[in-house]
Amino acid sequence: DTGVSQDPRHKITKRGQNVTFRCDPISEHNRLYWYRQTLGQGPEFLTYFQNEAQLEKSRLLSDRFSAERPKGSFSTLEIQRTEQGDSAMYLCASSKNEQFFGPGTRLTVL
Amino acid sequence: EDKVVQSPLSLVVHEGDTVTLNCSYEVTNFRSLLWYKQEKKAPTFLFMLTSSGIEKKSGRLSSILDKKELFSILNITATQTGDSAVYLCAEDNYGQNFVFGPGTRLSVLP
Numbered sequence: 001d002t003g004v005s006q007d008p009r010h011k012i013t014k015r016g017q018n019v020t021f022r023c024d025p026i027s028e029h030n031r032l033y034w035y036r037q038t039l040g041q042g043p044e045f046l047t048y049f050q051n052e053a054q055l056e057k058s059r060l061l062s063d064r065f066s067a068e069r070p071k072g073s074f075s076t077l078e079i080q081r082t083e084q085g086d087s088a089m090y091l092c093a094s095s096k097n098e099q100f101f102g103p104g105t106r107l108t109v110l
Numbered sequence: 111e112d113k114v115v116q117s118p119l120s121l122v123v124h125e126g127d128t129v130t131l132n133c134s135y136e137v138t139n140f141r142s143l144l145w146y147k148q149e150k151k152a153p154t155f156l157f158m159l160t161s162s163g164i165e166k167k168s169g170r171l172s173s174i175l176d177k178k179e180l181f182s183i184l185n186i187t188a189t190q191t192g193d194s195a196v197y198l199c200a201e202d203n204y205g206q207n208f209v210f211g212p213g214t215r216l217s218v219l220p
Contacts, residue, residue, distance in 0.1 A: 093208075
């Protein structure tokens, strides 16, 4: 148990629907990251927060994706108007120095 | 944009063999290099390397960094079937981003 939790663990949705994922980092970690991972690939960086500030956002992240970390603790990742290509494992990680991953949310878009 | 390359991409060995996994990276504001093990779930942290030439060791696993040549190796001695996993290498560029390589898929046969 790494201490990073994600909810839900699995999400199946229909194309066009909006989905929201939650990540609760390890409490003393001020940095929080979202990644997307598809089969056979390493995690692909999406966005990064230091405390409540979103400091970095991948160019791969379309306007349909938005992330927040309102109080510098938990974070949410929302995908609007989901597409089949959004199907992937969405990983959250937090760090102080070393980075620890949550169990991920597996999204399937039908 | 920084890039991390791993080799080989896949490797099949027999129990008891020793393996060496390679990771090379490009650097922009390099802070550290990290190794992870990923089975059928989120990556788990193995090592963080910040200084050249200093070997980090944990049981049968060890890793070393060469900051001049921009590469790292992960060694696993006396491999066991439980070592079968994808081994990911990631570069931390001062906490703004972790760039992952594609991973090396290691299969250890009994």
